[in-house]
Amino acid sequence: MKKLILLVGVLVLIAGGAFIFLSGDAINALIKTKIEQVGSDVTEQSVTVNRVDMKLLKGAGTINGLVLANPSSYSAPSVFSLNEITLDINLKSLGTDLIVIDQIIIDKPEAVVEFTENGNANIKDLLEAIKKNTASDNTAVESESEQAEPIIRVNKFVLAGVSLTVDLTKLGNKSHQAILADIQLSNIGGESGMPASQLGAELVKQALSSIWQQAKAEQADILKEEAKDKIKEKAKEKLGGLLDKLNG
Template structure:
């Protein structure tokens, strides 16, 4: 039963799906297909995954090469790529109706943020799209059959984005492209002690990640625009001095 519980945990966490996976087939391929399917439903972009490797007996797994494309009007092909996502499932704390993950570690993600002339950005558009398409909370206890675990609650004790490579394109604002490596971003108790429905986990994680990336982008944007303004003032002062002494 512990192995079966692990399968349910992973499928429900990543896919927000039901128990039809028991009909057979490759678990890793099923998870890969469902991440891509649910990712497209949330973001309205063709999300792709390279490989999935779930080790059920260890309560662990990894997902490699997740890519989230940009809306078509942006020049960068992807808004976000994830090198490796590792899962640490707390089998002891997990119950039929409440899944607990000790950690989700996202290693070496790459974020490509492109701002437009009016101050909009690809990341902001994707955040709005995810918000629009996220499953809405329901009074599941009133609608689900007794004993059903189709959409259990999920708590993530720690969600980490490690070594995020951020590219910010400010050319539309008269600046240029900038690169930065962000300090590790750590979010705790995603879903709280009570948990959130498994069908909402993917959207919540995506929103949390993109919101933090957007916050960091605004910080980089402010710093770079300030630097450019300072450089322009120095150049004007230098030119003025040159005119005075020539």
């Protein structure tokens, strides 16, 4: 019984560490509700989930149709959405002080990064909100309730096949699409792990940070290529004008 209660605690880690014993559809409903509540609190944007399906005895589960809304000052309806998250939990670790999730895979998520003329971007704003809303978790002394939470480490975290839209319309450009190489992060929570209530926010922060870094690189490459094209076009115009004079 103790191990099963611990397992339920692990399965709601993304939802902020709720730690109670339920079964069947009640667990799925709890996880869905907690992900939406905690995700919205941490990011300051609406988070919705379509469906949760946990297979407790197998130490596995899926979360489907998660959508993170875009801040209201941006155009796209969402900044991040995904088809499926799968979790692979190390059952042998459930009886220990450190619970290990062998792997979390987010399959084919879609991300929209909107840049503005003043140098801001939607993901940048979200990361600042997450940093602000989790700052106390990093510095506060643990309470008795926090000490009772399961301590978690994620060995491997994969964002597979991210479909990225880089929207540069506010910079006088257009939207560009790219499929990113798989983003793989390891040892989330460190060797000693971290409380379940903090781990979900850390996973979101690291996922968005990785996408943000690649989006900035894509933006730089796009603008560099456009600048080269403009230089080539001007050179052709000057050469054409010179030839016209020579032939005239």
